[in-house]
Amino acid sequence: MSQNEDNTQNEDYKGYRGKALEKLREFEAKIWSDVEIATPGGNYVGFILPRSETADDLHIVVKLRTGYNIGVACRKVTDIKINGRKVANYKIPEQDFPYDKRKPRVKLFGTGGTIASRLDYRTGAVIPAFSPGELYGSVPELADYCNLETEKLYGVFSENMGPGQWKGIAEAIAKEIEKGVQGVIIGHGTDTMHHTSAILSFMLQNTPVPIVMVGSQRSSDRPSSDAALNLIHSVKTAADSDIAEVLVCMFGPTSDQYGLLHRGTRVRKMHSSYRSTFRTIGDIPIAMVDRNTVTPIRNDYKHRRNDKDFILKPYFEDMVGIVYYYPNMQPDIINSMIDNGYKGIVIAGTGLGHVNKPLYPALKRARDEGIAVYMTVQTLWGYVQMYVYETGREMMGLGVVPAANMLPEVAYVKLGWALGQTSDLDKVKDIMLTPVAGEITEREPSNGYLIYQGGIPEVEEFISKYKK
Ligand code: ASP
Numbered sequence: 001m002s003q004n005e006d007n008t009q010n011e012d013y014k015g016y017r018g019k020a021l022e023k024l025r026e027f028e029a030k031i032w033s034d035v036e037i038a039t040p041g042g043n044y045v046g047f048i049l050p051r052s053e054t055a056d057d058l059h060i061v062v063k064l065r066t067g068y069n070i071g072v073a074c075r076k077v078t079d080i081k082i083n084g085r086k087v088a089n090y091k092i093p094e095q096d097f098p099y100d101k102r103k104p105r106v107k108l109f110g111t112g113g114t115i116a117s118r119l120d121y122r123t124g125a126v127i128p129a130f131s132p133g134e135l136y137g138s139v140p141e142l143a144d145y146c147n148l149e150t151e152k153l154y155g156v157f158s159e160n161m162g163p164g165q166w167k168g169i170a171e172a173i174a175k176e177i178e179k180g181v182q183g184v185i186i187g188h189g190t191d192t193m194h195h196t197s198a199i200l201s202f203m204l205q206n207t208p209v210p211i212v213m214v215g216s217q218r219s220s221d222r223p224s225s226d227a228a229l230n231l232i233h234s235v236k237t238a239a240d241s242d243i244a245e246v247l248v249c250m251f252g253p254t255s256d257q258y259g260l261l262h263r264g265t266r267v268r269k270m271h272s273s274y275r276s277t278f279r280t281i282g283d284i285p286i287a288m289v290d291r292n293t294v295t296p297i298r299n300d301y302k303h304r305r306n307d308k309d310f311i312l313k314p315y316f317e318d319m320v321g322i323v324y325y326y327p328n329m330q331p332d333i334i335n336s337m338i339d340n341g342y343k344g345i346v347i348a349g350t351g352l353g354h355v356n357k358p359l360y361p362a363l364k365r366a367r368d369e370g371i372a373v374y375m376t377v378q379t380l381w382g383y384v385q386m387y388v389y390e391t392g393r394e395m396m397g398l399g400v401v402p403a404a405n406m407l408p409e410v411a412y413v414k415l416g417w418a419l420g421q422t423s424d425l426d427k428v429k430d431i432m433l434t435p436v437a438g439e440i441t442e443r444e445p446s447n448g449y450l451i452y453q454g455g456i457p458e459v460e461e462f463i464s465k466y467k468k
Contacts, residue, residue, distance in 0.1 A: 014050040018057030020074045024048070027080035029060075034086065037062065037072055038079040044072055047086075097148045104182035106146040106238045109172055111165065111196075112156040113189025115216040115227050139228045141291075146183070146239035158189025158215075161196055163316035163416065169196070170203035173211060174312045183210045183238025187231075190215040190269055190277060193248055197264030199413040201246040201437035203314050208305040211246045212238045213264070217275045226251050226275040233259035233289045241294040243286060244304045246437065251275040252288060261287040261294070263301075265410050265439035268380065281380050282405050282444050315420030320344035322412045324378065325355045334362035337371075343423070344372040344415040347400070348408040353377055353384035354391045360398060367399030372428050374401050374415060376408040381444065401429060404440040414439065 012030040013021055029035055029048055037044045037060065046064040059071035110116050142148055153172055154165055173184050188196055197213050204211070214234035216227035234249040246264035254276045262280045271277040287296045319342045323333060337345055345366065349355050353375040355363075366373050375384050375395065384402040386392030396402070403411045411432075418431040433440070 015055070016051045016057070016060075020051065020057050020060050023074040023077055024060065024080075027082070029080040029082055030085065032085055033082050034084040035062070036081040036083065037077055038081070039072065039076040040078070041076065044070065097150075098143050099147050100143075104146050104239045105180070106148050106183045106185060106235060107176045107181050108148055108150045108185040108187060108235075109169065110150065110152040110187045111154040111158075111161065111169065111189070113158050113187065113191075113193075113215050114219050115187045115189075115214065115231070116155065139231050141232055142235050145232075145235045148235065156189075158192040158196070161189070161192055163318055166196060166199045166203065166316065166413075167314040170200055170312060170314045173200070173204055173207075174310065177207065177209060177308055177310055180308075181209060183212065183241075185231075185234045185238050186211070186213045188213050188215050190217055190250070194264075194268050194278070194407075195409050195413055197246050197248050197262075197267060198407075198410040198439065199316070199417060201264040201439070202414055202417045203312065204246070205311040205313070205436060206302075207244050207246065207310050208307055210238050210241050210243050210304070211264075212261075213246070213248045215250065217251075217273065217277055224275070226256070229256050230259060232291055236291065237261060237287075237289050237294055241287070241289075242304045243294070243296070244302045245286070247286065248278055249289065250278040252285075257290075259289045260285040261289055263438045265437050266407070266441075268407060268409070281407055282382070283438070283441060284445055313417070313421065316413075316416045317343055317419035318416070320346070320412060320416040320419060322346045322348060322408055324348045324408075325350060325359075327356065329356060329359060331359050331362035334359060334366060338362070338366055338369055342371060344374075344419050344428075346374045346376060346403070346408060346411045346415055348376050348378045349384070350378055352382075352388055352392060353386050353395075353402060354389065355395070357391075360394065363395065363398040363400060370423075370425065372401070372415060372419065372425055372432075373399060374403045374411050374432060376403050376406055376411045378408070380407060401432070403432065405444070406439050410439050 013024055014031050016024055031048050031050045033048050035048055044062050044064065046062040049061040049063050049069060051061055058074055060074055061069055061071050063069050153168060169186060176184055193213055193215050200211065212234045214230050216225060216230055218225045230250055237247065237249055243261065248262040248264060248267045249259050252258045252260040254274055262278055262285050266280050266283045267278055268281050269277050270279045284298055286298055286301050287294050321337060321342055323345055325347055347355060363373060375386065377384055383405045386396050386402045406414065414432060418428045422428060
């Protein structure tokens with residue numbers, strides 16, 4: 001065994017190599033030691049964490065008392081005082097959910113994502129390693145609301161979700177509704193939660209019970225994690241609320257005042273790291289939720305029922321794609337999709353729904369070869385309006401169909417779903433332009449764009465500073 005292998009495999013200094021390892025050895029500071037590290041810039045108090053195997057050999061990683069992890073440059077370390085050592089055990093106990101016959105039965109399906117993750121200190125990455133039973137073990141309040149049953153369907157980050165998983169989830173929910181479940185929760189990575197919420201709204205229509213998608217932006221080992229509260233809000237919604245729709249349940253404002261329930265076809269992840277990342281686009285959210293109450297903020301939602309008259313349509317044509325237009329885009333992109341057998345293309349165009357003239361011959365070719373092409377807007381808010389400018393009218397002449405105010409991702413999954421049912425383009429158009437679950441609305445509410453972007457209290461607080 002080489003010196004290097006010896007070092008990286010040494011449990012006491014797990015993951016550390018080179019200069020960082022030398023520094024730790026100098027002070028006999030092993031991983032999980034409770035330390036005070038002195039540097040000219042200040043002292044750091046906390047636990048030494050194992051180091052990611054792929055990370056550099058120049059930093060020592062410390063979990064500070066605040067719960068945040070920082071990397072201290074080892075060349076700056078002048079002293080390490082050891083106050084103790086406690087090897088952490090990150091296994092969360094699996095616990096059986098307590099049964100109370102007066103409470104509703106709710107099913108939680110796990111699919112992966114940060115909500116089902118904890119930090120893997122070996123690689124430094126967040127890994128899906130957290131079963132639904134462990135979720136209960138860490139958030140026991142869930143038992144106040146319902147009898148929760150859990151089942152792990154998948155264990156992936158949400159970029160790996162796709163048609164196979166979408167169908168699998170829709171079918172699994174349908175089985176639960178048949179068995180009389182009173183609410184369903186789907187734990188899911190946030191990155192593509194809005195794709196899944198949209199496709200489930202199409203695949204599983206007229207649900208008699210709430211279907212609530214939930215995730216978290218920050219993993220549960222972090223003090224600012226939103227995992228527990230989002231989970232509590234989703235369980236409250238699934239168990240008690242009167243809203244029988246596919247919903248996304250995530251933080252409303254940036255702080256933990258309340259969650260918002262967004263309609264599955266009108267929601268989008270809008271911030272890469274804020275916990276309040278999900279926003280209803282082109283509309284207002286359906287309701288607010290806290291630990292005690294679900295408060296509707298609109299009244300046109302579908303209500304909970306006792307029947308099982310839902311419709312299951314788990315279809316999807318894989319050969320569909322989105323093209324995000326940018327200035328100077330060349331027709332080769334559209335041509336290659338045609339050459340590769342794509343059956344449907346959604347364009348996210350500029351402004352009211354435009355692309356440049358060099359793309360026209362490729363669009364004409366797509367039409368002549370029987371490919372369904374739909375236009376959406378990059379602005380996200382607002383409608384495609386192809387009658388206003390010459391460009392729009394010309395493109396409609398080339399067979400491009402305006403998709404009203406469907407969000408690009410929603411139009412993408414709907415087109416895959418429509419083409420999964422028929423290849424008759426007139427029928428596809430009928431399906432595409434007939435609203436199923438709020439994906440096309442007659443108008444945008446005038447207050448939606450301005451007010452609900454930051455959460456009502458935050459906007460009011462902001463404005464009050466200027467309105468004295
Ligand atoms: N990359 C993760 C996912 O979407 C992020 C998250 O869960 O929030 O699976």
